[in-house]
Structures are given as C-alpha cells and as structure tokens.
Amino acid sequence: MSALAVVGMVLVFIGVLFFVAGSIGLLRFPGVHSRLHALSKADSVGLGILITGVCLIAPDWLTALKLLAIWLLVMAASAASSLLIAGMARNKGICDGHD
Amino acid sequence: MGMTSWWLLDLALAGLILVLGAISVCSRDPQRAVVMFIAFGLALALAWVRLAAPDLALAEAAIGSGLTGVLLLQAIKQGARADSTENGKREQGAEGADARSEDHTGEHTRGPGWYWLSAVLILMFAGMLLYAIHTSLNQGIPAPVDAAVTLAEQAQQSLSSSGVSNPVTAVLLNYRLYDTLLELAVLLAAVLGVLALGNLASGNMAPGKSGVGAEPEAMTQAPGPLLALLRWLVPVIILTSGYLLWAGAHAPGGAFQAGAMLAGAFALVYLCGLVAPGPISSKAWRASLVVAVAAFLVSALISVLLGLPMLTIPSAFAGMQILLMEIAATLSVAATLAVAVAGGLAWSERDASQARQGGGQ
Numbered sequence: 001m002s003a004l005a006v007v008g009m010v011l012v013f014i015g016v017l018f019f020v021a022g023s024i025g026l027l028r029f030p031g032v033h034s035r036l037h038a039l040s041k042a043d044s045v046g047l048g049i050l051i052t053g054v055c056l057i058a059p060d061w062l063t064a065l066k067l068l069a070i071w072l073l074v075m076a077a078s079a080a081s082s083l084l085i086a087g088m089a090r091n092k093g094i095c096d097g098h099d
Numbered sequence: 100m101g102m103t104s105w106w107l108l109d110l111a112l113a114g115l116i117l118v119l120g121a122i123s124v125c126s127r128d129p130q131r132a133v134v135m136f137i138a139f140g141l142a143l144a145l146a147w148v149r150l151a152a153p154d155l156a157l158a159e160a161a162i163g164s165g166l167t168g169v170l171l172l173q174a175i176k177q178g179a180r181a182d183s184t185e186n187g188k189r190e191q192g193a194e195g196a197d198a199r200s201e202d203h204t205g206e207h208t209r210g211p212g213w214y215w216l217s218a219v220l221i222l223m224f225a226g227m228l229l230y231a232i233h234t235s236l237n238q239g240i241p242a243p244v245d246a247a248v249t250l251a252e253q254a255q256q257s258l259s260s261s262g263v264s265n266p267v268t269a270v271l272l273n274y275r276l277y278d279t280l281l282e283l284a285v286l287l288a289a290v291l292g293v294l295a296l297g298n299l300a301s302g303n304m305a306p307g308k309s310g311v312g313a314e315p316e317a318m319t320q321a322p323g324p325l326l327a328l329l330r331w332l333v334p335v336i337i338l339t340s341g342y343l344l345w346a347g348a349h350a351p352g353g354a355f356q357a358g359a360m361l362a363g364a365f366a367l368v369y370l371c372g373l374v375a376p377g378p379i380s381s382k383a384w385r386a387s388l389v390v391a392v393a394a395f396l397v398s399a400l401i402s403v404l405l406g407l408p409m410l411t412i413p414s415a416f417a418g419m420q421i422l423l424m425e426i427a428a429t430l431s432v433a434a435t436l437a438v439a440v441a442g443g444l445a446w447s448e449r450d451a452s453q454a455r456q457g458g459g460q
Contacts, residue, residue, distance in 0.1 A: 080328040
C-alpha cells in the first residue's frame, strides 16, 4: 500500500512538471497556436498523469472514478475551448507568431 | 502531510485572490478585467472550500464567476460595438463595462463633477454602514464570533424538525424563509429590469430574429467539435443540476446552485444557436420567472391559515414542502439567469447590426 502511495506521489510530481512546462510555454512561446499547444499538453497529459497519481493515493474506488470523470470533463472542455480560441485567432489573423 | 501543510496552500490562495482582485479592479482593459474577475471568482470558490463552506463555493463558482462572467463579457462586447459605431476611436479602457453599457442612454461625456458626486455618495453609504454596525454592536448584539457559534448551535439543535439534514438548506428554506422570499423577489425585480431595458420587451427572445433578423455570429461559427461536446455535456449539466437540487436536503447544494447550473446549460446551447427559446411573453417563461415567489407566498398563506406565525413550516410536512419550494426556486433562478443572458445577447446583436449598417470598425 505504501509502495502504491509512493508511485502515486511520483506521478503527481510528473504531472506537476507538465503543468509547469505548460505555464512556461504559455508565457514564453510566440504566437497563439504554439501557446495553445503548450497549454493543452498540460491540460490533457499533465492532468492525466496527475489524476492517475491521485487515484493511486485515493482512499476508495468511488473517489478514483470521480477523479477520472473530472479528467474526462476537463479534456473535453480543454479540447473544445482550444479549438475555439485557435479558430478565433485564425479568423482575426493573429496567428503569425509575431504578436 | 497533515493539517500543518495546509497553511501554505491557504497563504497562496489568499495572495492569489488579492492579486487577481487588484488586477481586475486596476486593469484599464475591460476584457482583461473581466477575465481576471472570473479567475478571481474561481479562486474565491476554492477559498470557500477551504473555509468548509461548500454551499457558498458552489454558488460562487456557478453564479459569481460563471454566469456573471458571461454577462460581463457580453456587456464588453456591446460596449465595444457602441464605441466603434458612435464614438469612433474613443480612449480605450478609461471606463469600466458598466459605464460603457450606460452609453446607450446617449450620455457620452461626463465631467469630473459626476465622479466627485459618485465618490461622495459612496462615502456617505459607507458611513451609514459603519454607523449601522456601530449602533448594532452597542445595542448588545454579541460579537460576531460568539454570534456565529450560537447561531450554528441553534441551527443544529432544531435540525431534526426542519425537514432536511443540511443545516444550510434548513436556514435558507425553513428558519429564514422570509429572507429567501425577499431574495427571490429581488431576482424577479432584477429580471423585470432586464426585460424593460432589452428588446426582449418586444416579445422576442430568439437570437436569430432579434429585431432586425440578423444571425448572431456564434450561430454561424459554432464548429463541429464544440457542438459534439455540447451534445453530451449539456445532459450531464442538467443531470448535475437535478442532483444538486435533490442533494440540497442532506448535502451541499440547493435551488440557487441547481438553477445556476441549468442557466449555464441554457447559456451554452443558446450562445451556440442550438435553441430558439421562443418569445419571453410565452406562458412558460413568465410562469418560470414567478413560480418561486408564488410558491413561497403559498407557503406563507398556508402557515397563516394553519394559525402559525407567517412563513413557518409545520414539521410534519416540512421535507416535502421544502422540496417543492426548492423545485420552484430552481426554475425561477434558472429562468431569471437565462433571461439575463439572452437579454444581453439580443441587445448586443441589435447593436452589431447597427454597426454593420453604419459601416463601423
């Protein structure tokens, strides 16, 4: 049980690394699309790893299921909103990487 | 890992709330201010969770951050359009969204006297509040900490006869029913104001037919993946709303949160042009708007007819009566917020068509 918790902790740490990288990318990357790329990586992969880790630490199966549902919801919302932002940027012509 | 490690999160959260609030207030760009306001609301919701007030956290996230954010963004959109049509390149960001939306009254220039008058009025109001607090403290009402403890104990003591097991719901729909009735009446008055100001008053709530027959941008641009998302997300939201309504009796939740979720689902499908909700003058919309106040007034009448003090609930039927009132309140809250969202959009679409006709931008 303790080994499981340690694995969970490591996964949470890796997930947090993805979020840090995504945040740095959001701040430092040029252009809307590459920023979105960085952000959506953090949202989908980072949150997935983080939630897998939290699931391993979670006290029961029901909590783990709820966490997985949260992950699915965030992924769907993140995909749709990234698409909306990217589409809006293209329509307004602000995706050339020089803004 | 224990209680001792929470202080770091609490400190970060408190700092984040202060920073977001400061940026939101000080920002000269209205859009940034609103986005920061939404983030501020979410951080505030987390703070309520940390303060063990999940009911407030839900309400803050759904109403304070989510729906208010939608309304403010619409107000900005409308203000930007008004600027581009009526004023050309006006100085950006000198005024907030509120002042911009007031531009529709035709009042474009306000001298410094207006701001001094506002400042004096606000200071007078603040003074009145301070005076009220001062006098109430002097009149022997116990200090807030003691009062909170005593009230919480009282709420717990009568919980078994209140009809519900969630003390927050017991306060809202049993102990302090009078306050909740007045809150719902305020909501009703507010939505009447929206109806009077927007072009919904002309009986039109369908975005595609708002006065000038202009298709809203959102309707033509909603891309396939977004529609696919909504197709399964909206039923989940409606289900969650029903759960919150039902859970309010024994867990965090209740009519306001459930109604806000329903209105959120409405806002999503409405802004994407998936529904044409029909004229506001229809019986269904009007009934939804007033059903909460009506249900509460019926409750008041029943208590009077039974010879009880007004708005007390006989404990034999308390559970059922509270559930019925919660359902009515959910409907009214949802309808009120939905009309507010749709009202703002219908109004701004009218401005958009004027902008196109006037050759703005």
